[in-house]
Amino acid sequence: MFNKILIANRGEIACRVAATARRLGVRTVAVYSDADANAAHVHACDEAVRIGPASPRESYLLGERILAAAQATGAQAIHPGYGFLSENAGFAKACVDAGLVFIGPPASSIAAMGSKSAAKALMESAGVPLVPGYHGDCQESTFLQAEADFIGYPVLIKASAGGGGKGMRTVQRSEDFSAALASCQREATASFGDDRVLVERYVTRPRHIEIQVFGDSHGNYVHLFERDCSVQRRHQKVLEEAPAPGMSPERRAEMGAAAIAAARSVGYVGAGTVEFIVEQGGSFYFMEMNTRLQVEHPVTEAITGLDLVEWQLRVASGEPLPLTQDQLAIKGHAIEARICAENPLQQFLPATGPLRTYRLPTSSSFSASPVRVDSGVREGDEISPHYDSMIAKLIVWGPTRDQALARLDAALGDLHISGLHTNVAFVQRIIRTLSFQQADLDTALIEREQAALFSPTPLAPLLAVAGLAARLLNDEASSVTADPWSQRDGWRLHGAARRAWPLMLDGSPITAWLTCQCGGPYLLQCGELHASFEAKALAPDRFDVTLAGQRLTLAVYRDRDHFEVFAPYGQAKVNLIDPLAQASTAHAGGRLTALMPGRVVALLVKVGDTVKAGDALAVTEAMKMEHTMTAPRDGVVSELLCAPGDQVPEGAELLRLAEKP
Structure with a gap:
């Protein structure tokens, strides 16, 4: 086993690798850009080296700086994580040439599978079924359009060196092909430095199922079963689960054997994933092989009880695979939700800004817990525009899919993030759809469920205002002295005290009224709605609220006059309006x-x-x-x-x- 490794990545995967290395007694070196000087992954490692400015092109994608950092700190090996240089054959070779171990497959394996076109040709010669399409070298735009016209629409344009939905577009009509191709090529160049694409028939209602494979330098191979990654937006995964619902033992064995054959054909060593497009009838087609650890590897860990990063380190140090295929088994069901800084109601526009509140559900450490959070940020950190929008991964396990689903729903309700838009509520709406509940999965699930998913579902106005009132009353009570004339509890010698709060509730103006009867309960009114109201502080930002006789717990986070109210089944944004402030009504329509x-x-x-x-x-x-x-x-x-x-x-x-x- 290594004494010291360098982690050539950032964020949650760098923290994830560091956690396993620490458990094994392996020292770690972080690398960081100027934007990440105080990032969580820097503090998670034993040492850290600056490698350049914020832009990945000037830092995390500069292999020579990473190699220099490894040599300067005495690291014996480099773990690339995923993204950045993890599937760069040139970098893998440069590591070996520099006398370092690349914790991943040989450069030749990465090169063979790094081009989607070349990989498909290799699989075709091996007899693995492929989706009809063009996977050749000619990249002339009119030729590619002619191929698309021949295949028939809809077609899928996909970056040959790509992954993660970058450089990918679905084209429905011939007249839209040229613009989509140009956009794919620009995105592919920016993300991978390679603008080559392939064109395939777009399979309707496909499932996206992938097989986790592992190989060692002694010629041993296993698969660690499958993951269903069908729920996607913009060709990027949102939810992943293992095992795949409805997968028969026979089909699992067939797909597993095909995945191992793919790995064996290129002399693969380490962790890899073979991805398949699967039609509703069960026919499957090779899509690509990712020559690295996947974002969704925790669901495989949850159902097998294994640490895949530990396996990577052991295999890279020359040890044989810890287990044989016969010793591997599936236990229970696991689901992962990707928590991203984005606004689903604005076409998933990525969001940037500070994490003013970042409260995780309970039992969230890396362990055998039924609820796990892999994250590379902390409360107060800034989400930067320079990197991917993923904040964290929320992983749950249960003995059955139904129980795992219930745990995920509860955990999402307990995950409180304020300060910027996130997809937490959107993911919660997905898992509550009948399609997801019944495992009626395909890559168009989000489009099919648009009516349920893209209508905002804030808290009921009265409940949101109850959270605001609880927080305001508690803050006011804690800020006054024992002087009875300074109290703000609404006491009157006779009659009732009434307060008005002009508000913006989820972007809509409204006025809330709070009435305090002498010696009696509060009455809360919002528009035509009104109810008796009581609140007891459990913590500065957590309240036991009784509204019209019904009790529940609300979390309320405050940033000056901005409040975010969280209930187990929804959330709301509330802003106090200063009646003396001059509101601007100018419209920037031009x-x-x-x-x-x-x-x-x-x-x-x-x-x-x-x-x-x-x-x-x-x-x-x-x-x-x-x-x-x-x-x-x-x-x-x-x-x-x-x-x-x-x-x-x-x-x-x-x-x-x-x-x-």
Whole structure:
């Protein structure tokens, strides 16, 4: 076993690897960019080395700086995590050339599977079924469009060197192919430094099922069963579970054998994942092999009781696989939810900003606990536009799928994040859909359930206001002295005290009234709704609330006049309105502004162009994804205020529209 390793990554996976290394007595070295100087993964390791500015192109993607850090600190091996350089054959070879162990497969295996096109050709020669498509070297746009027309629409364009949904588009019509191809190629270049793509028939209602494989340097191979990763948005996974619902032992053995054959064909060593597209009838097609540890590996750990990072370290140090295929078994069911900084109601636009509140559900340490959170952030940390939007992974285990699902629902209700948009409530709505409850899974589940998923489900107004009232009354009570004339409890010699709170509740104006009868209970009123109200503080931000005779616990987090109220089944944002403040009612309908910090990729119009509401005007890139900005109304482009390549902050004006003459 190694004495010291360098972790060439950041965030939750760096923390995850460091945890296992510490348990095994292996010292760790972190690398960090300027944006990550005080990040959780830096403090999780024994040593840390700065490798450059915030941009990944100037830090985490610079292999020579990472190798220099490893040599300077005396590390014997490098664990690449996932993303960044984890599937870069050149980096894997450079590690070996520098006398370091790359904790992953040989460079030749990465190269063989690194190109989706080459990998599909290899699998085709091995007799593994493939989705019909073009996987060749010709990348001329008119040729690729002709191939797509021949295959028949819809087709899927996919970055040949890609993964994680980057450089991937579904195209429904021939006339949309050219623009989609250009966007894929730009995104692929930005994420992987390689703009090559492949084109395939888009399988309708497919399931995405992957097999975890492991090989060692002694020629031994096993598979650690399957994971269903069908629930996706923008071709990126949202929920993963193991084992795959409805998987028969016969089909599991068949897919497992195919995955091992794929690994064996390239002399694979270490952890890898072979991904398949599976039709509803059960037919499966090879999609790709990820030559690294997957984001969703914890669900495999949960059902097998194994630590896959420990296996990686042992195999990389030359040990044989700890277990044979006959010694492996599935126990129970596990589900993972990816918790991301994004706004699902705004087309999953990534969010940036501080984590003002970050409270995890109980039993969340890395252990055999039925609830686990893998995270690389802490309360008060900033979510940066430079990196992926994932905040954490919430993993639950249960003896059955139904019990795991119930635990996930409860854990999501106990996960409180404030300060920026997240997908927590959205994920909770997904797992409550009939489709997910009944395991009716495919990659279009989110689209099929749009009506249930994309309507905001805040707390009932009266309940949200009850949380606000509980917090305000508690804060006021704790800020006064024993002087009876300074008390704010609403006492009157006779009659009732009545207070009005002008509010914005989830973006809508409303006025709440709190009435205190002399010697009696409070009465809370919100619009036409009213109820008796009592509250007892359990902690500064946690309250036992009784509303109309019903008791429940609310968590209420305050940032000046901004409040976020969390109940077990929903949340709400409440803002106190200062009646003396001058409210601005100006409408910026003629301005197009950046929704988040990023780089301008393309301007799709020029001065003088006439546009309609919804027309695409500009493309920006942030958090490794492209975002198309559309016209807020009809008009004429009167001024361009940026150029392709510009870095723009959130709220920056990109262009202006004038009224049509």
